[in-house]
Amino acid sequence: MPSEMTVISLAPEPIRWHDERLQLLDQTQLPGRVIYEPQTSLESVYAAIRALKVRGAPAIGIAAAYGLVVAMQTYRSADGERFFRALQFAADRLRGARPTAVNLAWAVNRIVAAAQPDGDGAARYGRIRAAAEAIHAEDRRICRAIGRAGLHLIAPGSGVLTHCNAGALAVSELGTATAPMYLAHSAGVAFRVYAAETRPLLQGSRLTAWELTRAGVDVTLICDTMVARMMAEGAIDLVLVGTDRVTRNGDVVNKIGTSGIAIMARHFSIPFYVACPSSTFDPETADGASVVIEERGAEEVRSVFGRATAPAGVKVRNPAFDVTPHELVTAFVTDAGLLSPPFDQSLLQLAPTRP
Numbered sequence: 001m002p003s004e005m006t007v008i009s010l011a012p013e014p015i016r017w018h019d020e021r022l023q024l025l026d027q028t029q030l031p032g033r034v035i036y037e038p039q040t041s042l043e044s045v046y047a048a049i050r051a052l053k054v055r056g057a058p059a060i061g062i063a064a065a066y067g068l069v070v071a072m073q074t075y076r077s078a079d080g081e082r083f084f085r086a087l088q089f090a091a092d093r094l095r096g097a098r099p100t101a102v103n104l105a106w107a108v109n110r111i112v113a114a115a116q117p118d119g120d121g122a123a124r125y126g127r128i129r130a131a132a133e134a135i136h137a138e139d140r141r142i143c144r145a146i147g148r149a150g151l152h153l154i155a156p157g158s159g160v161l162t163h164c165n166a167g168a169l170a171v172s173e174l175g176t177a178t179a180p181m182y183l184a185h186s187a188g189v190a191f192r193v194y195a196a197e198t199r200p201l202l203q204g205s206r207l208t209a210w211e212l213t214r215a216g217v218d219v220t221l222i223c224d225t226m227v228a229r230m231m232a233e234g235a236i237d238l239v240l241v242g243t244d245r246v247t248r249n250g251d252v253v254n255k256i257g258t259s260g261i262a263i264m265a266r267h268f269s270i271p272f273y274v275a276c277p278s279s280t281f282d283p284e285t286a287d288g289a290s291v292v293i294e295e296r297g298a299e300e301v302r303s304v305f306g307r308a309t310a311p312a313g314v315k316v317r318n319p320a321f322d323v324t325p326h327e328l329v330t331a332f333v334t335d336a337g338l339l340s341p342p343f344d345q346s347l348l349q350l351a352p353t354r355p
Contacts, residue, residue: 011167011168011173011174011175011182011211011215012025012034012168012169012211012214013025013168014027014054014056014059014168014169014170014171014172015054015059015062015063015066015136015172016036017066017132017133017136020069020073020129021038022038022039022045022063022066022067022069022070023036023037023038023039024036024037024039024045024048024053024054024063025037025053025054025169026048026053027052027053027054027055027169027206027207028051028052028053030169030206030207030210031206031207031209031210037053039066039067039070040070041070041071042067042068042070042071042090042093042094045063045064045066045067045070045071045094046067046093046094046097048063049063049064049067049094049097049098049104050097050098052201055165055169055170055203056165056166056169056170056171056242057101057102057103057104057170057242057243057244057245057279057280058103058139058142058170058171058172058176058277058279058280059169059170059171059172060097060098060101060103060104060107061101061103061104061106061107061135061139061279062107062132062135062136062139062171062172064094064097064104064107064108065107065108065110065111065131065132065135065136066132066136067090067094068087068090068091068094068108068111068112068128068132069111069125069128069129069132071086071087071090072086072087072090072121072124072125072128073125075087075121075125076121076122076125077121077122078120078121079120079121080118080119080120080121080123080124082121083115083120083121083124083125084115084116084124087111087112087115087124087128088112091108091109091111091112094108095108098294099292099294100244100245100253100291100292100293100294100320100321101244101245101280102244102245102279102280102281102282102285103244103279103280106279107135107279110131110135111128111131111132113131114127114128114130114131115127115128136172138279139171139172139173139277139279140172140173141335142277142278142279142335143171143172143173143174143175143176143179143277144173144174144179145334145335145336146174146176146179146180146275146277146333146334146335147174147179147180147182147183148183149180149333149334149335149336149337149338150179150180150240150273150275150333150338151180151183151184151187153180153238153240153271153273153333154180154181154184154189154191154238155189155191155237156189156190156191157190157191158191158192158237158238159191159192159193159194159230159235159236159237159238160181160191160192160193160194160236160237160238160239160240161193161194161196161227161230161231161236161238161239161240161261162177162178162181162193162194162195162196162204162208162239162240162241163195163196163198163204163224163239163241163254163255163257163258163261164196164198164203164204164208164241164242164254164255164257164258165198165203165204165207165208165211165242166178166208166241166242166243166275167207167208167211167212168182168211169207169211170242171277175242175275176242176243176275176276176277176333177240177241177242177274177275177333178208178211178212179275180240180275180333181193181212181217181240182215182217185215185216185217190218191218192218192219192220192235193212193217193218193219193220194219194220194221194222194230194235194236195208195209195212195219195220195221195222196222196223196224196226196227196257196261197221197222197223197224198224198255198257199224199257200300200301200304200318201300202304203255204221204224205221209221224257227260227261227264228264228268231264231265231267231268231270232268236265236268236270237270238270238271238272238273239261239262239265239270239271239272239273240273240274240275240333241254241255241258241261241272241273241274241275242254242274242275242276243274243275243276243280244280244321245280245282245285245291246274246276246280246281246282246332246347247282247285247286247287247288247290247291248282248283248284248285248286248287248344248347249286249287249326249343249344250326250329250332250341250343250344250347251287251288251289251323251324251325251326252274252276252288252323252324252326252329253288253291253293253321253322253323253324254274254321254322254324255320255321255322256319256320256321256322257322258322258324259322259323259324259325259328260322262324262325262328262329263328265328266328271330271331272328272329272330273329273330273331273332273333274324274329274331274332274333275332275333275334276332276333276334276350277334277335278334278335278336278350278351281334281347281350281351283347283348283350283351288323288324288325289323291321291323293319293320293321293322293323294319294320294321295317295318295319295320296318296319296320297318298315298316298318300318301316301317301318302314302316326341326343329341329343332346332347334349334350335350336349336350337349
């Protein structure tokens with residue numbers, strides 16, 4: 001049976017930072033090609049986030065943090081005031097890359113805060129580089145803690161349904177929703193994962209099925225429209241998904257289709273768990289109705305990888321996320337442990353641990 005460290009080593013690495021150089025795995029090329037793109041400017045990082053070359057709330061935050069460091073490398077010899085003005089401009093640019101995932105603004109704000117004390121450009125650059133590296137290291141610890149908190153949920157012989165990609169590709173190491181799966185696999189637990197394909201961009205089939213297969217986990221790919229049938233057959237024993245934002249009352253903002261799965265899980269009396277790192281909990285937002293939902297381009301729905309699948313010019317709606325009401329959530333799997341209802345109280349445990 002593989003050890004925990006062996007399983008970690010088999011998980012893909014979406015973000016590489018070495019010798020103050022940033023590389024991002026272009027996830028739009030998966031599963032066919034594994035390409036790491038060097039990021040040499042603010043605009044290249046902005047474009048990578050917008051184009052979903054890097055995606056997943058924690059990974060977006062880490063990439064944005066390093067993106068600010070990359071952007072400020074040419075200002076190391078500047079005076080402190082000029083450095084900070086340039087940093088604020090870069091931060092404003094990156095905050096607008098994707099509005100829904102809370103980690104993006106959180107990480108950018110943390111980097112800006114690290115630069116605020118007095119000092120010249122070199123001193124401020126050193127502090128923001130250290131802050132970005134700390135965010136990356138903290139996310140690794142969070143992923144392992146989530147894995148350990150959810151490990152007991154996966155019993156031998158169980159079927160686990162997941163949606164989109166809350167795997168290693170979405171974070172720094174083991175993933176959030178997939179972290180318990182990786183650790184259960186390393187412990188020799190025999191179980192099955194059902195990965196919903198996740199239209200329109202197929203993150204479940206292109207990413208989750210790809211990375212879990214590489215690690216030797218038993219994965220079955222299903223179309224999104226097959227979920228109810230799999231549940232009715234008794235193939236699904238629990239649902240475990242990630243999240244891009246959890247509001248103060250426990251509403252879950254996650255990839256489009258998540259709320260429908262939660263409704264079906266309630267109908268079939270299947271527990272619905274959400275893996276939520278402390279960095280994704282948003283105590284400043286009261287509920288899901290207050291969250292701006294990103295609407296993406298029509299061509300993502302009218303075509304698949306450049307091939308038209310709908311009439312040209314047909315009207316399209318393409319919200320990237322939906323909101324799952326907290327009433328449909330069985331518990332949150334977090335780096336502070338398993339948190340049960342009432343969520344407006346239990347989730348507050350994440351606020352003191354929020355990096």
